[in-house]
Amino acid sequence: MFPLNRWYVAGFAWELADKPLARTLLNQNIVLFRTGSGEVAALENRCCHKSLPLSCGTVENSGVRCGYHGLLFAPSGACLEVPGQERIPVKARVRSYTLVEKDQILWIWMPQEEGAAPTCEAPDYPIHSDPRYTFRGDVFHYDAPYQLIHDNLLDLSHLGYVHLKTIGGNAAVHMNAELKVEAAGDQVRVLRYMPDSVPPPTYLGAWPFEGRIDRWQEVEFKVSHLNIWTGGADVGTEDMNDPQRGGFHMRGFHAITPETDTTAHYLWTMAANHHPERANVIDLVYEQTALTFYEDKVVIEAQYENMKKHPNAPQIDIHVDVGPNRARRVIERLIRDNAAPAAALSAAAA
Ligand code: FES
Ligand SMILES: [Fe+2]
Incomplete structure (x- = not known):
């Protein structure tokens, strides 16, 4: 239904403040957020523990924390922390997308193959500056x-x-x-x-x-x-x-x-x-x-x-x-x- 292997606009820079944002893009259930340290990120909007949307969670310096049992996920999708448990299960990760902030536009790379890297730079829009x-x-x-x-x-x-x-x-x-x-x-x-x-x-x-x-x-x-x-x-x-x-x-x-x-x-x-x-x-x-x-x-x-x-x-x-x-x-x-x-x-x- 949609051309893939290209940049789409996921949102605008000002939409990502201190809360994660749920947005379905090209039939994919995605959460967008800005970490406390300012990095923008896009992940599958589903916790790999019990499937709560990560958009119900909270943003921290290093990523987004699920609002159910507190798993913490980095912008890469890797689980950084399981509260009360030292070992992080190998499969504890969620799909991540490449998200680039440029000219106040959030560009997301939508690949045909899951996880494939962008093959070109995100577009410029110099009018914004x-x-x-x-x-x-x-x-x-x-x-x-x-x-x-x-x-x-x-x-x-x-x-x-x-x-x-x-x-x-x-x-x-x-x-x-x-x-x-x-x-x-x-x-x-x-x-x-x-x-x-x-x-x-x-x-x-x-x-x-x-x-x-x-x-x-x-x-x-x-x-x-x-x-x-x-x-x-x-x-x-x-x-x-x-x-x-x-x-x-x-x-x-x-x-x-x-x-x-x-x-x-x-x-x-x-x-x-x-x-x-x-x-x-x-x-x-x-x-x-x-x-x-x-x-x-x-x-x-x-x-x-x-x-x-x-x-x-x-x-x-x-x-x-x-x-x-x-x-x-x-x-x-x-x-x-x-x-x-x-x-x-x-x-x-x-
Ligand atoms: S559903 Fe996310 S931590 Fe349990
Ligand atoms: Fe019109």
């Missing part, structure tokens, strides 16, 4: 499969229908926007430009636009997450090919981590620059973004509920589906590639 931006974020839970969220983010034509109160705008302008889709390797880019548009409410709240604006939306799909750069500048003042262009910028980090086959975590941050004559607008941008994403959640969950009522009903494609369809083909290929070695092995064994 770029002094031009401030950001806030949140984690939403979706009662819908992860690819419906990809579809939504790779097709921003829905802004004019779903997000009229915030980042929307004229629906016809959105549906007729110039659209370019590029694919390279596992990545898909969807570029949309809407010159000479009316600024939507969030933009007006954040930036002193006086008239119409040139808008851009650049979506980069990277399998486990998407980076979406949107913004606007006074008409004719900025070159849309210049990556350093001015104007109002919103930089979205959107990680879609499957929880189960039919549910997902949506872990997002939104970064914005602010106009020199305005106070920092990140709280406004955050609130409007959260409202916007909640609107998406309502639509996508309603869509999935209905899909369940009509499991075999065909769907049609229209012009806005090019980006989502490309991304779906990437996911299909990656899942096929993961399955290939296993299929070859079982054929050889037969």
Whole structure:
């Protein structure tokens, strides 16, 4: 169901304070925690003694202590202590996952083979430390499969229908926007430009636009997450090919981590620059973004509920589906590639 041997987002740095956090990721029951000495860790969320979730326990300097009979587990999964007993049973360990904290993002390596080491570095997200931006974020839970969220983010034509109160705008302008889709390797880019548009409410709240604006939306799909750069500048003042262009910028980090086959975590941050004559607008941008994403959640969950009522009903494609369809083909290929070695092995064994 999911591409493996890659980094997924398990959470954000600020979620790990002094308590362990239970989170199911790709059908795996995981506990995330930060030790008292600051190390982040991910373990199977099941004590190997009597199966209490380790997320019911407590965090200590060297690991997490089970809340039932006090076994202490290190970030490696090894049992460090059995209270009242000197000998630690050989099998006293729990599965561990590689968890990396980078740019305030917690990246977890999800291997095909249990315990396999990462084959590449965790992705960078330099926007979180770029002094031009401030950001806030949140984690939403979706009662819908992860690819419906990809579809939504790779097709921003829905802004004019779903997000009229915030980042929307004229629906016809959105549906007729110039659209370019590029694919390279596992990545898909969807570029949309809407010159000479009316600024939507969030933009007006954040930036002193006086008239119409040139808008851009650049979506980069990277399998486990998407980076979406949107913004606007006074008409004719900025070159849309210049990556350093001015104007109002919103930089979205959107990680879609499957929880189960039919549910997902949506872990997002939104970064914005602010106009020199305005106070920092990140709280406004955050609130409007959260409202916007909640609107998406309502639509996508309603869509999935209905899909369940009509499991075999065909769907049609229209012009806005090019980006989502490309991304779906990437996911299909990656899942096929993961399955290939296993299929070859079982054929050889037969
Ligand atoms: S269930 Fe964890 S120590 Fe007994
Ligand atoms: Fe949306």
